[in-house]
Amino acid sequence: MTTLAERWAMLEPSLVVRRPDGPGPFPVVLLFPGCGGIREHLHRYANAAAKAGWMAVTVESFKARGWSEAFVRSLVCTGFLLRGGARAGDVMAAVTHAGSLPDADPTKIAVAGWSHGGWAIMDVMTLPLDEPGGAEAGISDPENTDLSGVKGAFLAYPYIGFITASRHRDWKRRLDGLVVIPTRDHMAGKKQYDQALTHARASGSVLQEWPIDATHAFDEPGLTHPRIHYDPRATVKTIKRFADWLKSL
Structure with missing residues (x-):
């Protein structure tokens, strides 16, 4: 168990920050990779956010813990460690x-997650943050979580397998956003997406679905999984959609 401040101190050294041109403060989009x-x-995506006038802050959960790529691939991608x-x-x-970062506007924050990162964002919304404890998230002071500046979520093919909280529990608070749903996602079909998003919408969240003819992780070149195929055209469209979504907040 750690406090929010201690967890942030662990993450901060490995943050990748891109600021727009010109003087701040800037709205902040937090990017959580798969x-x-x-x-x-x-x-x-981060460059597109900066061009749209947003400070893009990529949060690297794995290097912050001293984990190698091989370790993460073997134990995190398989669900043994650091679940959502x-x-x-x-x-x-x-x-x-x-909001404590230089040039950041704490009153306008967006969160964006890809696959495992989307899972983590969605799981936050199922947690009772106003209660002490926080064992599930490993946070000793969850009641101090400040979501007041968060204006929306961008969820690109979020992992919503059977072990994810949103497959079984309603969200406890509202978070509007855009969900990119590949129609050939081998991780989940429409039925599974519908189930998770129904639980999300129970909170009053307005989640726009954007189906795209592609596979899971279609925007990530270099993967060798037989059921994942990089699609450069779909990637360009999605990055533009991401930037346009940020501009609309």
């Missing part, structure tokens, strides 16, 4: 303390 960590596609409920503590710490 279990592959920060790869080429995340830099493209545990990584939710990283999200809680980041949204609470991102």
